[in-house]
Amino acid sequence: MPTDTELGKRWKADEEAGWKTWDASQTNPVDMYRLLSSAITPRPIAFVSTVAPDGVRNLAPLSFFQMVAFKPPLVMISCTIPRNRPKDTRENILSTKEFVLNLISEPFIEAANSCSVEAPAYVDEWIVSGLKGMPSVQVKPERVQDSAVSLECTYYSHQDIIPDGEENPSTTIIIGRVQLAHVRNSVLQPDGLQADPTKLRILSRLGGDTYARVSEGFDIPRPSWKEVKEKIGDKL
Ligand SMILES: Cc1cc2nc3c(=O)[nH]c(=O)nc-3n(C[C@H](O)[C@H](O)[C@H](O)COP(=O)(O)O)c2cc1C
Numbered sequence: 001m002p003t004d005t006e007l008g009k010r011w012k013a014d015e016e017a018g019w020k021t022w023d024a025s026q027t028n029p030v031d032m033y034r035l036l037s038s039a040i041t042p043r044p045i046a047f048v049s050t051v052a053p054d055g056v057r058n059l060a061p062l063s064f065f066q067m068v069a070f071k072p073p074l075v076m077i078s079c080t081i082p083r084n085r086p087k088d089t090r091e092n093i094l095s096t097k098e099f100v101l102n103l104i105s106e107p108f109i110e111a112a113n114s115c116s117v118e119a120p121a122y123v124d125e126w127i128v129s130g131l132k133g134m135p136s137v138q139v140k141p142e143r144v145q146d147s148a149v150s151l152e153c154t155y156y157s158h159q160d161i162i163p164d165g166e167e168n169p170s171t172t173i174i175i176g177r178v179q180l181a182h183v184r185n186s187v188l189q190p191d192g193l194q195a196d197p198t199k200l201r202i203l204s205r206l207g208g209d210t211y212a213r214v215s216e217g218f219d220i221p222r223p224s225w226k227e228v229k230e231k232i233g234d235k236l
Contacts (some may be wrong), residue, residue, distance in 0.1 A: 038206065051141045056123075064078035072156075156177040
């Protein structure tokens with residue numbers, strides 16, 4: 001039971017402080033963003049490489065990012081749309097239908113973070129960050145050489161999110177189909193079939209400007225229904 005450990009006991013005792021509740025309909029979007037982005041953590045960060053129709057390269061970190069299916073292999077990212085200027089990442093993917101999702105590891109976090117600068121569309125963040133690209137095989141945007149994992153993706157679908165009572169979208173969710181996955185040999189498990197997450201030195205995003213290391217793993221086997229049934233017995 002959770003209360004058997006010191007941490008479990010303290011966790012239980014903290015219940016005495018009670019809960020605070022936010023009603024989304026009464027909360028302004030900035031406060032909602034702060035709350036959810038500091039609570040839904042850690043978030044993986046996609047380092048997205050795209051090319052504009054006029055050939056300008058673009059690189060940006062996005063932490064609204066997840067794997068959403070494996071048959072076919074699909075990943076999602078989500079771009080907010082500031083009133084003054086939609087993100088280049090969104091515009092480039094919707095017009096060229098191609099992008100590369102690179103994972104960010106600790107050794108190049110400062111360079112990756114520098115690409116979050118709100119720069120005009122003509123700015124090439126590869127130059128800003130000093131990061132080097134390697135040619136992709138199936139898509140035009142390059143992949144980040146420093147990344148341990150790079151996924152060459154093509155556009156699958158997108159959904160514009162329109163706030164109640166407004167006309168323009170505030171956000172666009174983009175789903176991409178993974179066409180090729182490049183993984184450094186040095187981060188593969190001995191069987192060569194899977195990445196070893198403890199070797200990736202992956203960074204995730206917490207709230208605000210805070211990043212987190214997620215290199216320490218531990219295993220908990222998934223219970224079988226047979227075991228659970230035997231343990232719970234008559235209580236069911
Ligand atoms: C760690 C991190 C995560 C971010 N996640 C997102 C995100 O999920 N969606 C988004 O629209 N912007 C996100 N941003 C902000 C973008 O990186 C920033 O707006 C960038 O300038 C967009 O570049 P672009 O206009 O070249 O696409 C994030 C920034 C940082 C530093």
